[in-house]
Amino acid sequence: MKIFRKFGAAAILFCLPFTTFAWGTNGHRISGEIAYSYLTPKARLAVKQILGNESMAMASNWADFIKSDDSFRYLYNWHFVDFDKAMTQAEMNDYLAKDTEVDAYTKMNFMIAELKKPGLSKENKLLYLRMLIHVVEDVHQPFHTGHKDDKGANDFKLNWFGKPTNMHSLWDSELIDFQQLSYTEYVAAINHTTTAQRAEWQKAPISQWLYESNQLAEKLYTDTKPGDNLSYKYNFNHLDILNQQLLKGGVRLAGVLNEIFK
Template identity: 55%
Template sequence: MKLKLVKKIVLCCALLYIPFSSMAWGVLGHRIVGQIADSYLTKKTKRAIFDILGNESVAMASNWPDFIKSDPNYNYLYNWHFINIKGGLTEDSIRNYLASDTATDAYTKINFLTEQLKNKDLDHTKKVLYLRLLIHIVGDVHQPLHVGHADDQGGNKVKVLWFNAPSNLHTVWDTQLVNFQELSYTEYATAINFTTKEMRKALQANTVADWIVESYKIADKVYGDIKEPDQKLSYNYNFQYVDTLNSQLLKGGVRLAGLLNEIFG
């Protein structure tokens, strides 16, 4: 019996070091985006969202598409969370690709969900599903490695050490950089949510294609900074990228608010 117990403990400890599959910003990051977005919604938009989600806030709704990944009935949503674009492309090449994109990916689905939610006659069950998905996927595409490369699964196969613990590049950006700041989602949103009217207007004028191009460029730099297998990332990496991290979270929230106001306002 003691031997079996030891084996179980060893197995559980080992599982803690297995990099988990992509969850976009992770629970905390998505809630930060949602909390920031909520601060810029019009009264009309807030009423419309309440009619759909009830007392479920934008921040709390943002995690639903990750939480249901354990339900096989929603397996068809897997590709909605990201868009794979090969490295080394010029901005014009990326935009040309997006203009002809018919794949099932984050880019096409943001456009699809936006158009569907503008339909006032849409079935209420679908409104709930589509709104939760839109809130989440807008956050997804602001995590740079959700616009990563297919051959390494958006950085999931790029093994690194995060403070000497085995991890991968995608997980570092999904959760570990955000969690390293040691703030709740409300504290984090409060700490970075400083914008001007002009800034919000400029960010909300950007198209979904602009968001993708922006994340792609950041992802290229993130990839380029990994020079060797199991590269050690720690305090210096946080110092190097925390401003980019905060900027992407803030932009995600401001742009999500703009999109929701366009749909419901």
């Protein structure tokens, strides 16, 4: 009966609209695999003790896979921080300093603090690690800092090679899938960083991640109109941005986990 329920939940999952997700399955796995490559030995051991045989790449999608389970619906708002406009750095810092909402910013800070506690239960360690992996990656998808009024560009309708879609889904998965690479092939193609570059990205506070994503989202909102039919040229013009965000998400996730498990 338990097996039947598990398969039933999976069946429901694949019937759900994917527009509610951030980075598609491959996108999360790409950033998760990149992050694992930059973990310290101590952090790798700690992650292994919590995840067991589940790799970080596989764990990175757990937060989306359980969206069909009513007992986890309270986690929905953990995935994003929506804004009404392009924020200056000062406006972003001021907003986040006063932020008490249930959102990606407050919950990342919460999970980081919890995972540092020595007495945290095994169950909560697993929940918070899976969620932290996922949410750090999420906020590097620009439209997880998008507009409230269009649900992070889910209501920004356009066409991709003549197929109806929306801006959020395009950046979640369709641009990534268009490269026709497995997640391991994708990682091999883009995971080339210097020590200095990693140090620069990892020293940035979470507020800086959100600021960068918000600025990218605003640029992407303005260089495309609802109803546009996008194809090869859009891919050519935006692939470097996509790859950098996937790479930054992985590198910064590694930095967070190395700090937690130092």
